[in-house]
Amino acid sequence: MADYNVKPRSRDTEIVRSTVWSAGPGCHGTCGVLAHIRKGKLVKIEGDPEHPWNQGRLCARCLAMTQYAYHPDRLTRPLKRTGERGEGKWQEISWDEAYDLIENRMGKIREAFGAESVVFSMGTGRDISSWLCMLAYAYGSPNVMFAMSGNACYSPRIAAVETVLGDYCVPDAAQWLERRYEDPKYRIPKCLVIWGYNIPNTCPDNIFGHWFIDLMKRGAEIICMDPRLTWFSSRAKHWLRLRPGTDGALAMGFLHVIIQEGLYDQRFVEKWTNAPFLVSKDTGKLLRASDITEDGSRENFVVWDSNGDKAVVWDSGKADYISSQPKAALKGTFSVELRDKSRIECRTVWDAFCEEVDKYPLERVEEITRVPKREIRAAARFYAESKPASIHWGLPIDSTPGITPTAQAITALWCLTGNLEIPGGNVVARNAFECVSYALPGAEGVIRLASKEADRKRISVDKYGPFRKFIWRAQTDTVLDQIFTGKPYPVKGLWMQTGNIIAGIGFEPKKWKEAFKKVDFIVAVDLFMTPTTQYADVILPAATFLEKDSVRSWWVPLQSINKAMSVEGCKSDLEINFELAKRFDPNLRWDSVEELFDDILKNSGMTYKELQEKVWALPPEGNSSAPYFRHEKGLLRKDGRPGFSTPSGKMEIYSSLREEWNLEPLPHYEEPPFTAVSRPDLAEKYPLILSTGRRSFAFFNAEHRNIPWLRELDPDPTVEIHPDTARSLGISDGEWVWVENWLDKQKFKAKLTIAVQPQMVMVAHGWWFPEEEGAEPSLFGAWKSNINQLIPMGSQGKDGLGSPLKNLLCKVYKVHA
Amino acid sequence: MKSMDNKKKKPEFGLLIDYEYCTGCHTCEVACAQEYTHKTGIRGIKVFEVEQTLPNGKEYLTYFPFPTEACLLCPHLTKEGFEPACVKHCMAACMKYGRIEDLAKEVGRKPRMVLWVPR
Ligand code: SF4
Ligand code: SF4
Ligand code: SF4
Numbered sequence: 001m002a003d004y005n006v007k008p009r010s011r012d013t014e015i016v017r018s019t020v021w022s023a024g025p026g027c028h029g030t031c032g033v034l035a036h037i038r039k040g041k042l043v044k045i046e047g048d049p050e051h052p053w054n055q056g057r058l059c060a061r062c063l064a065m066t067q068y069a070y071h072p073d074r075l076t077r078p079l080k081r082t083g084e085r086g087e088g089k090w091q092e093i094s095w096d097e098a099y100d101l102i103e104n105r106m107g108k109i110r111e112a113f114g115a116e117s118v119v120f121s122m123g124t125g126r127d128i129s130s131w132l133c134m135l136a137y138a139y140g141s142p143n144v145m146f147a148m149s150g151n152a153c154y155s156p157r158i159a160a161v162e163t164v165l166g167d168y169c170v171p172d173a174a175q176w177l178e179r180r181y182e183d184p185k186y187r188i189p190k191c192l193v194i195w196g197y198n199i200p201n202t203c204p205d206n207i208f209g210h211w212f213i214d215l216m217k218r219g220a221e222i223i224c225m226d227p228r229l230t231w232f233s234s235r236a237k238h239w240l241r242l243r244p245g246t247d248g249a250l251a252m253g254f255l256h257v258i259i260q261e262g263l264y265d266q267r268f269v270e271k272w273t274n275a276p277f278l279v280s281k282d283t284g285k286l287l288r289a290s291d292i293t294e295d296g297s298r299e300n301f302v303v304w305d306s307n308g309d310k311a312v313v314w315d316s317g318k319a320d321y322i323s324s325q326p327k328a329a330l331k332g333t334f335s336v337e338l339r340d341k342s343r344i345e346c347r348t349v350w351d352a353f354c355e356e357v358d359k360y361p362l363e364r365v366e367e368i369t370r371v372p373k374r375e376i377r378a379a380a381r382f383y384a385e386s387k388p389a390s391i392h393w394g395l396p397i398d399s400t401p402g403i404t405p406t407a408q409a410i411t412a413l414w415c416l417t418g419n420l421e422i423p424g425g426n427v428v429a430r431n432a433f434e435c436v437s438y439a440l441p442g443a444e445g446v447i448r449l450a451s452k453e454a455d456r457k458r459i460s461v462d463k464y465g466p467f468r469k470f471i472w473r474a475q476t477d478t479v480l481d482q483i484f485t486g487k488p489y490p491v492k493g494l495w496m497q498t499g500n501i502i503a504g505i506g507f508e509p510k511k512w513k514e515a516f517k518k519v520d521f522i523v524a525v526d527l528f529m530t531p532t533t534q535y536a537d538v539i540l541p542a543a544t545f546l547e548k549d550s551v552r553s554w555w556v557p558l559q560s561i562n563k564a565m566s567v568e569g570c571k572s573d574l575e576i577n578f579e580l581a582k583r584f585d586p587n588l589r590w591d592s593v594e595e596l597f598d599d600i601l602k603n604s605g606m607t608y609k610e611l612q613e614k615v616w617a618l619p620p621e622g623n624s625s626a627p628y629f630r631h632e633k634g635l636l637r638k639d640g641r642p643g644f645s646t647p648s649g650k651m652e653i654y655s656s657l658r659e660e661w662n663l664e665p666l667p668h669y670e671e672p673p674f675t676a677v678s679r680p681d682l683a684e685k686y687p688l689i690l691s692t693g694r695r696s697f698a699f700f701n702a703e704h705r706n707i708p709w710l711r712e713l714d715p716d717p718t719v720e721i722h723p724d725t726a727r728s729l730g731i732s733d734g735e736w737v738w739v740e741n742w743l744d745k746q747k748f749k750a751k752l753t754i755a756v757q758p759q760m761v762m763v764a765h766g767w768w769f770p771e772e773e774g775a776e777p778s779l780f781g782a783w784k785s786n787i788n789q790l791i792p793m794g795s796q797g798k799d800g801l802g803s804p805l806k807n808l809l810c811k812v813y814k815v816h817a
Numbered sequence: 818m819k820s821m822d823n824k825k826k827k828p829e830f831g832l833l834i835d836y837e838y839c840t841g842c843h844t845c846e847v848a849c850a851q852e853y854t855h856k857t858g859i860r861g862i863k864v865f866e867v868e869q870t871l872p873n874g875k876e877y878l879t880y881f882p883f884p885t886e887a888c889l890l891c892p893h894l895t896k897e898g899f900e901p902a903c904v905k906h907c908m909a910a911c912m913k914y915g916r917i918e919d920l921a922k923e924v925g926r927k928p929r930m931v932l933w934v935p936r
Contacts, residue, residue, distance in 0.1 A: 007899050044851060047906055058906050060847040066854075200840040200908065210908040213838055229868065231840050234878045697842050708857045709850050713843050754868055754876050 009036040009044045016564035017048060017615050021552050022126035023498060023527050024068055024544045025061035026700025028206040029126065030557075032616065033058065035546055035564035042069055042546060042565050051616065052178050053557070054208055060697060061202070064709045068544060069567060073528055073706060073770065075541035076569030085517060085535050088775025095571070098538055103583045105521045105537075106139065109492045115140030116457040117492040119479055121147045123499025124204075124701065127550050127561065130438035130447055131577035132497050133472075134596075137449045138581035138588055142458035143474040147499050149507045150796035150803035151476055152398040154205055159470040159801065160407030164652045166645035167636060169414065169426040171390040173211035176427075176556050176626050178618055181218060185628070187424040191386035192220045195410070196247060197394030198230045201695035206555060207392065221386075223379050225250060228694065228720075228762060229755040238379035242369040244691045244760065245807030247396055248406035248669035253365030253373075254380040254413055255357045255667075263384035265418030269330070272631060272643075273415065274650040275350035276303040276328035277314065278336065282344050286656055286665075289313045289322075293339055301648055301656075302336070303328040304348070311336050319641050319649025349654040356666045368669065368677075384417050388424030395693055399806040401797030402670030404466075408655065409667035415651050421629050428636065430625040432558035432617070433604035437551070446599050457489070464800030465661030475800045477793050483515040493521045497573060498542060502531040503768035503782045504702025507791040507803065508743065510783075525576060528706065531768050531782035534775065541570045548572030551597045551608060556625065557616040558604055663798055672807040673795055682809050686741050688725070689760040690810035692787045702766035717767040717785035719748035721812065722758040726750060731814055739763055741810040744789035750812075761812060763787045828934045830890055832904070833920040834882055837929035838911040841866055841880035845903035845912065852891065852902035861888035862903055882912070884935040890914070 004015050013036045021029040032051025036044040045065045049056035078098035083089030093101075109118055120136040120143060122128055129144075136144050146155065158168045171192070177183040192212060199209035216222065216235070224236035225247065233239040242250050258264050269275050278287040278301075289296030292311055305312045305326030311334075312326040330350045335343045362373035369376075383389050391414055397406055419425035436445035449455050459482055460475035461467050467475055483491045494516065499505055506512040516522060516535040524536035533539050547570060550561040571579075574593060582588050590596040597608035604617070611617065619626040624635040631651075634640045643649035647656045659665040676683035698704060698714040705711055719739055721731060731737055733752040738745045739761065748763055756762050765788065769781035783789070791805050841864055849861035867879045882903075891901035895914060899905070904912040913920065917934060924930045 007894055007897055046902075049905075056905055057908050057910070058844065058848075059908060060843045063844065063847040063851050063906065066851065200842055210840070210842075210910075213840065213909045217838065229876045229878055231878055231880075234876065709847050712857050713846070754870060755878075 004034050005049045006034055006046055010038060013038045013043060016562055018546065018562040018564055019552060019559040019615065020062055021545055021550070021561055022124070022128070023542065024065055024546065025059060026124070026703045027059075027061070027203045028124070028554075029203070030206060030552070030559065031058060031062065031208070033062065037565050040565055042066055045546075052180055052618075053175065057210065059203070060713065061700060061704060061710060064707050065544070065546065067707050067709055069546060071528070071706060074567060074570070075527060075529060075539060076567065077541060079539040081537050086776035086779070088534060090539070098540060099580060099583065101538060102523055102580065106493055106584070109521060110140065113490060113492050114457070116143055117490055118495060119143045119145050119459075119474060119491055119493070120495040120497070121145045121499055121501070122497050123147060123505050124153070127545065127552065128498055128573045130445070131574045133438040134447045135495070135577040135581045135584070137447065138585035140450070140454060140584070142449055142455045143479070144472070145474045145476055145479050147476055147501050147505045148803065149477050149791070149793050150398075150401065150801050151471065151473060152403070152796075152801065152803035152805070153395060154398065155471050155473070156398045156403045156801035157393065157407050159466045160404040161411050162470050163404070163466070163657050164408055164411055164646065164655050165415070167428040167430065169411070169420070170207060170429040170555070171392040172388075172424055172427045172627065173207070173215060175211070176618060181214065185423055187388055188215055188218045189220045189386070189388050189390040189424040191223060191383050191389040192216070193223045193225070193383060193389070193391040194232045194236075195225045195391060195393040196396030197392060198226075198228075198232070198695055199392065199394065200231065201697045202700050204695065205394070212392070223383060227691065227757065227760060238375060238382060240369075240371045240375060240379055241757070242371050244396070244689055245400050245672040245675060245804065246369040246669070248400070248402050248409060248667075249360065249365050249368040250371065250376065251406060251409035251413060252357060252360035252667065252669055253362055253369070253376045254383065255409060255416070256360045256362065256365070257377050257380035258384045258413070258416065259354055259357050261381070263381065264416040268418045268420070269350070269416060270328065272651050274301065274648050274652045274654060274656075275348065275353065276330055277301045277349045277648070277654065278304060278311070278334065278346040279349055279352050279654070280344050280346055281333070285659060286349075286654070287336065287346055291338055292336060296339070299647065304332070304334045304336075304346070305329075314648065316648045319637065319643030353653050353666060356668060360669070368671075383413070387419070388422050389417065389419050390414075390425055396806050398802055399693065400670070400672045400804055401795055401802040402672070403797060403802035404658070404799055405664060405666075405668045405670060412653055412667055415653075420651075421627060421631060423628055427627040428630060429555045431553045432556045432625050433553070433619050433623060434625055435553035435558060435601050435603050437553060437600045460800060465657065465663070466799050466801060469657065475796070477796050478800075480511065480515055480793055483518055491519060494519045495523045496532060496536065497525040498527070500530045500532045500702040500768075502779070503786060504766045507788050507805070508793045509786060509788050511793060525573060527570075528770065529774055530702070531779045534779060540576055542576065543567065543570040543572040548574060549593070549612075550574055551600055551611065553600065557618045558601075558611065559616045560608065560612045562612055562615065661799065670797075672804045674792070674804055674808045676809070679809070682742065686809035686811045688810050688812060690739065690741065690763065690790065690808040691760060691806045692763045692765045692791070693805055694762050694764070696764065699766060702768065705768060706770035716749040717764045718751040719764070719812065720751050720753050720756045720762040722754065722756050722760075723752045725758045726752050729812060729814070731812070736815045737812050738815055739787070739790065739810050739812050741790045741808065743792060746785055746787060746789055747815060748785055761810065828936055829916060830895070830914065831917045831920050831932055831934040832884060832890075832901075833913040833915065833923055834931050834933065835911040835927070835929065836879065836881055836931055837927070838909040839864070839880040839882055840909050842908045844906050844908050845882055848902040848906040849888070853889075855887070859887055861885060881931075884933050888935040890936055
């Protein structure tokens with residue numbers, strides 16, 4: 001037996017090396033694990049000490065896998081509904097019967113209404129998204145939906161960064177290097193900004209949360225943006241306790257300090273950003289080569305050469321100036337001759353950017369965020385003067401309709417301070433070896449729709465720019481509307497794969513429940529019966545990550561998930577999706593799953609078999625998916641030239657795409673729609689800030705309430721209330737209280753804690769009670785402590801993104817007055 | 818009394834915990850539950866949370882992992898040179914198993930350390 005550096009559970013135990021990526025711990029994974037298998041059964045799981053990602057460590061949720069995999073409530077047979085939807089009456093059927101039924105019903109819908117009238121929905125996604133897309137696309141529907149309002153988890157952040165940078169960035173914790181922190185290329189960040197993130201809990205964004213603790217032990221100091229007291233905020237050098245939802249203003253305040261005090265990297269601004277581009281004072285738009293010469297291209301931009309005192313064209317295609325190298329002016333107003341010989345006044349992007357930033361003096365930022373301006377200034381200086389410095393951000397960035405301008409401001413921070421693509425800074429994250437299975441924002445994968453034509457029918461593709469450019473999903477709020485209106489076409493079928501809309505990811509879930517009842521045919525794929533699966537016509541039992549072979553290329557490393565065991569009756573998401581994809585598309589590109597894997601892995605030069613032997617592989621230096629300084633080396637653009645893969649080839653502090661979409665091109669702050677500032681009328685009735693979505697170390701969103709070792713750690717749905725507020729409301733610790741706003745009221749257990757400030761409460765999400773009756777009206781207790789009932793649908797931003805789930809209003813009162 | 822004490826085996830091994838870095842992730846608890854297939858309610862180690870406002874007005878959160886009566890120190894692993902299940906998996910890598918006299922030397926290396934001798 002290979003040496004795994006661990007003790008096998010017993011002499012007859014076989015050890016299988018694999019990779020975590022749900023279902024199981026629920027995270028976005030990547031931990032290396034060793035599964036101890038005896039007589040085909042999992043008897044123990046542990047972290048793989050040889051894996052550079054987790055170095056032997058493993059979280060509580062993954063260590064509870066024996067309870068998860070062999071849970072008595074696991075679904076192990078396909079089920080067909082026999083009663084009314086929600087009545088909880090089911091009949092076991094065989095896989096063949098289930099597939100026949102699905103093929104027949106969905107085939108008829110496709111014939112009568114077109115494939116687009118079936119929506120394929122998922123939750124967090126994980127090792128599901130690719131295969132769900134494969135099924136949807138094989139069926140012919142472009143409508144894959146991440147079921148959260150405003151698609152407000154992670155893809156808005158990714159899309160926003162790609163809008164201005166052409167790629168996404170993550171903090172560099174040496175995850176690309178086998179020797180990690182010991183690699184001589186790497187540098188420990190002097191300053192780590194933890195922006196709205198209690199990251200040790202659940203590693204939600206494909207980052208191992210405890211890396212940041214490793215870095216702190218090695219000298220990194222923390223700036224923490226968080227309204228709540230967390231482990232990080234306790235230990236931060238600067239803790240900025242902002243009002244929920246005001247992250248954008250805080251970021252603008254940081255930019256204000258950095259620009260006013262000249263703390264930015266002048267060379268980076270001039271060479272790599274579009275700061276010198278000219279903006280017409282007339283139209284307020286970027287000046288383009290087509291504005292000044294007959295044969296000029298609309299894609300090309302214009303700068304002012306202060307040596308020759310003339311306008312010079314920037315060739316976006318080449319990411320270089322069209323002729324000689326000008327001395328491009330960064331500041332000033334210039335009179336430029338247009339192609340009709342008239343003249344207009346122009347200023348530089350840099351001037352426009354600085355003017356916007358100037359609107360955020362620290363007095364104003366303090367007023368918006370409630371963070372004392374002295375603290376903002378000190379923290380901004382510390383960030384800008386530390387090299388390297390790195391920013392890691394969490395869900396609060398997506399939790400406002402103003403997500404994109406907020407993310408633009410934060411991206412500008414790490415770019416203007418020269419922390420982009422440097423060791424220990426923020427570095428570009430690409431799929432390992434450029435192996436792309438399905439399209440995450442910005443990337444095209446091997447799994448695609450048959451034609452661009454078919455994508456035109458995607459719900460809301462015509463409405464929102466980012467959905468045309470980066471996000472290959474249907475916009476969720478628009479889907480919900482369309483189910484009720486049937487316009488522009490009816491939604492007749494719903495495929496719901498491991499996403500618990502009613503108890504986890506859907507806002508205003510009672511509306512979703514009504515929507516389910518309007519849809520003709522629903523398939524659910526899950527491991528357990530949930531409040532959501534109750535509305536399906538057919539339920540297919542899925543497998544955990546230990547029961548499947550799969551491949552993962554999302555960032556690094558490139559990894560294989562190796563099947564360690566099986567649970568009789570279950571199939572993996574991939575098997576289910578592949579087998580049905582073949583039924584719906586006889587011309588499917590791949591004959592077997594292994595062929596599909598090999599296709600995905602093509603760019604790595606490895607076959608799936610070869611990768612399985614290694615389990616993980618890191619891209620070598622020089623590969624475009626390995627840092628550093630790739631924009632200088634020409635590794636970010638297809639043509640191999642230095643620069644970025646944005647429309648201009650520059651990092652766009654002024655976004656040309658946003659301008660095209662008729663949205664504000666510059667970063668700025670937008671007050672969320674339901675705060676005491678934007679809705680003083682509502683605040684009179686509902687005086688407390690309602691925030692939700694904080695992570696529990698024991699659960700991943702709506703999962704794990706049925707796992708005894710985990711539930712024991714976090715047994716009840718809680719609302720965190722400051723002791724002073726509780727006292728004024730006559731509420732004592734552990735008492736059940738109502739949390740109410742204009743949408744509904746739900747019951748939670750009061751946890752009196754100084755973690756929240758007196759004007760705010762933090763409510764746990766994802767609660768249902770698997771131990772209770774599953775049929776309506778109980779629905780596993782889904783209507784008792786469901787905070788999503790208080791979060792509105794339809795509050796997405798102007799670009800279809802974001803949702804205000806952390807900055808709403810409510811009141812709290814005793815259940816037994 | 819003295820003679821009776823002498824008959825008992827003296828403790829040799831312990832757990833050194835740098836609680837400055839303990840994040841309260843509860844991994845140690847579940848690692849132990851898995852290792853010993855403990856029933857619900859039984860843990861070889863429990864993690865407690867202390868939150869308070871310090872005299873300087875700063876709020877602070879501390880976690881304390883505390884080995885219980887059920888902690889056996891994983892002899893089946895340590896005898897063969899492997900770490901106890903909790904130590905191995907600790908997400909913050911803030912636990913250490915070893916001989917008491919060695920750990921006692923280390924406990925003064927930095928503040929916010931605790932040395933437990935469960936058995
Ligand atoms: S939550 Fe974190 S520690 Fe747990 S399996 Fe996922 S990546 Fe690993
Ligand atoms: S040393 Fe072993 S027995 Fe003791 S708490 Fe840790 S895992 Fe449990
Ligand atoms: S595993 Fe480590 S960090 Fe987590 S609670 Fe236990 S001692 Fe603390």
